[in-house]
Amino acid sequence: MKKKIGVGIIGYGTVGSGVYYILTTKAHKLSMLAGVDIEVIRVAEKRPELFKGEVPAKLTTTDAYEVINHPDIDVVVEVIGGIEPAYSFIKKALENKKHVVTANKALMASRGGALLALAQSQGVDLYFEASVGGGIPIIRPLKHCLAGNTIRRVMGIVNGTTNYILTKMADENTSFESALKEAQANGFAEADPTADIEGHDAAAKIAILASIAFNSRVTVDQVYTEGITSIAYEDIAYAKEMGYAIKLLALAKEDEGGMDVRVHPAMIPAKHPLASVSGVMNAIFVEGDAVGEVMFYGPGAGKLPAASAIVGDVFEVAQNISHNKIGSMACGCFENKKLKTIDNTESRYYLRLEAVDKPGVLAKIAKVFGDRNVSLESVIQKNTSSNYAELVFGTHMVRDKNLREALKTIEKLDVVTKVCNVLRVEG
């Protein structure tokens, strides 16, 4: 049995510094539990000013390959993010038979299959708990604890920035733009917020979760994605009135027709456990045929939460090494399932239209829905001025394609002045 596990960290930004902090301050506990000492051997950061004297100089380097090729390093922690050079670093580390722990959702959601296969062929572990849900344990529970389940559905609030914005809009009746500005001012949104507000970050995370849940690889480019930029204050007000909350939802479900994996804003019943997840918190709701409904809730980002997840992985790798085991998180994608196109997905919908306020308008619109097999569940009509009315429709379950075709026709009706928003209703 090995007495010491050497760790190398690539990246000393927010998360990397958190990993170094935990590994050094919790060394005794980790060693007692893992049965081996866990020691940081090298930390690579191309901007050495980030070290700020926190890491002994002899352990620091600006060259990632000093970590990747170091003979005393057993586990490489990659926390630089992005596709390149992270992919090359991890690939080389695996080729060097180093175990790898990464928080890199973009990489795992695009090339995870290849990297997991490489890890397996090299006889080493590749762990990525921190890639989804920050500090929330979700990948290991889903993969191990729920292994006996056929997973029917995973629904997550997995992006803190958008949840912060939507919570602000709902709590303070502000517009998307001003909520975004406040998120940026408070450090909860980046200067370029595209990846968050357009749903790309959430799409990477649900691709990872779907691959585990359905044992079939889903990559980020296969995920239908809508962001939250179209959400108006009016939508949130109607949602409240109708007993819903609007959230950016990452959804993965499966039926006989195939897998259905998508990210979009959705109205969720106020009583659903996900509806009360507010601010930057994340939560992942999992439905399995045996367990029923379980939910995992916590901070989805941040220095120490993300580092907590990474150290959990390093701990497990250390335990594996000390017990001569590898591969417990090996790729579980032994199926090759069909993914539904968005046209073929089904959902309930909320639709907000502006129309001329005169007799017969509702009948004209309702007829179009009927012709396209779109069955309505509720209608709210409000006069916005003496000439115009706002119409809000709730539909029963409907095929996306049918709804889109109905909307195309409705948009052309002379009585309809604007289709304001279209949102799915899930939960």
Place this chain on the structure above:
Amino acid sequence: MKKKIGVGIIGYGTVGSGVYYILTTKAHKLSMLAGVDIEVIRVAEKRPELFKGEVPAKLTTTDAYEVINHPDIDVVVEVIGGIEPAYSFIKKALENKKHVVTANKALMASRGGALLALAQSQGVDLYFEASVGGGIPIIRPLKHCLAGNTIRRVMGIVNGTTNYILTKMADENTSFESALKEAQANGFAEADPTADIEGHDAAAKIAILASIAFNSRVTVDQVYTEGITSIAYEDIAYAKEMGYAIKLLALAKEDEGGMDVRVHPAMIPAKHPLASVSGVMNAIFVEGDAVGEVMFYGPGAGKLPAASAIVGDVFEVAQNISHNKIGSMACGCFENKKLKTIDNTESRYYLRLEAVDKPGVLAKIAKVFGDRNVSLESVIQKNTSSNYAELVFGTHMVRDKNLREALKTIEKLDVVTKVCNVLRVEG
């Protein structure tokens, strides 16, 4: 590498039949993920009528030792519950170098330390995910994913029966007695509900969680325990008025003064994630110094949820065997920490008293609190008749001993007719 893992199940009651069902219906998936086939070799049940033809006759037996001593069985699943004969069965199985998976909270909370030590010395695994929180993954996440954290606090709603009763009382304004009767009629409470309503079941579970969280063994007999039988409808009404929910809380926290592990009804702020856990659902809220606050939510009991957790454990044991690893869930109690007596714990309190309605009463009571260093945060006074008033006090943090001494004196005041209830406020 072994090609087939043999499983034996002791107990074919509700949970045992669920385990058999999942292991047989999900055999393909489990085999693909674990890298070995998992096959049920024997099921022992002393009441053979429970088999109802669901298990091939050649696999059934009434003798648990046919499982324990079977040469082809690698993993023994114990789902009969209780201390004996479960303890003897598990002990013998471990001595036979069988891995053991159990759902037995009573046993793990009383003799878990000895059994885990035996497993370790025999080089086999003893897993017990189903002993707390039913289908909710909590033990593995707490032990592995959060290993890098110093756990500050664990707060759980871990008993579905009492949560169902308290939810009924709050939603339907019913008494404890009638809510209990309804729980019994709906199969959510046993004919003898003592273990649930007196908090013993929750005490076993928090003993298990505290041992993992603090790396120091806590047994069920060390847990201060109060049940919910004293909760009156009036308490729930006041709680609502003050913005709280009343829950049976299993609590474990630690500070310089030692560990503080207890089960009692508590008022929890309505906005706390635990407050909205209703009916038979369970949730465990964990506070770690790195991760912050995470919560695990789901069904705390039931045939398939509990079986889901057990199969997750069997899956991990199978994976361990196929990878020649053992011991990943070995006892982590490398510390020997002090446990606080209830006298020395601190909490906020809610107190409901009945007093004579005349001038100066409040001053008399308040003086007693002041003399004992009990600082008040809020007072509500309501006249219940022309002669009596109900007084509800909320305190700041106070040492339990000081509060109890103040109450002893207050009970003796001639103006106080009754101390109706005393509840802690946590969250």
